[in-house]
Amino acid sequence: MTKPHLRIAFVLGAAAAVVLPVAARLESATTQSGGEPDGIVQVANLVYAGTKSSRCFSDHFLVKAEQETAISTSRRFHAVKLSSESVYDFPLVVMTGEGDFTLSGAERENLRRYVERGGLLLASAGCSSTEWDRAFRREMATVFPNAPLRSIPMTHPMFHTVYDIPQLKARHGTPRPLMGVSIGGRIGVVYSQDGLNDTPHSTGCCCCGGNELSNAVEINVNLLAYAVTW
Secondary structure: OOOOOOOOEEEOOHHHOOEEEOOOOOOOOOOOHHHOOOOOEOEEEEEEOOOEEOOOOOOHHHHHHHHHOOOOEOOOOEEEEOOOHHHHHOOEEEEEEOOOOOOOHHHHHHHHHHHHOOOEEEEEEHHHOHHHHHHHHHHHHHHOOOOOOEEOOOOOHHHOOOOOOOOOOEOOOOOOOOEEEEEOOEEEEEEEOOOOOOHHHOOOOOOOOOOOEOOHHHHHHHHHHHHHHO
């Protein structure tokens, strides 16, 4: 079968060797960021609330995904402004940080449309920041007033795409469940209050005394697979 464009079809690994449509959910671009060829899955690192960035979120899971599946991935994130039309070119976007923040009206509208069109936002509180957690929950309630954040059960398919993940594991104590926003029966926002940043694989970043999910790499690989197949 011909593979027309990066967001039109993918073949997952041996356990799921099928071609699945994705382009119907996202607007595809004729060229890729950074000059990368069609067929390479790219993930966006969001710049939001003006100048806040998601730099302390490891892109190591992209390498792992390419090793464990037949998804060809870019080896790095692409920095994209949440208010930009470019967000629609990515099946998965990452948002993390610390401290309080407030999204602009344009960012809120773009995020809502992105998720409604089939994109997946992976959000994570950096260093388990309580201020960022409060701000994120407030923003999600504003952007999706009719679709509140809810706990995602471990039976959900996102935990059983590439890796079978029976439970979350944290560096300290009992991990809190992942939260999700569901639109039309599909989860479009996945949020970890503990953190999915995988800082051991991040250069110049640390957990700073906060908590993190220790099986973040496997979870993030699964979320990438979910983003491009559901």
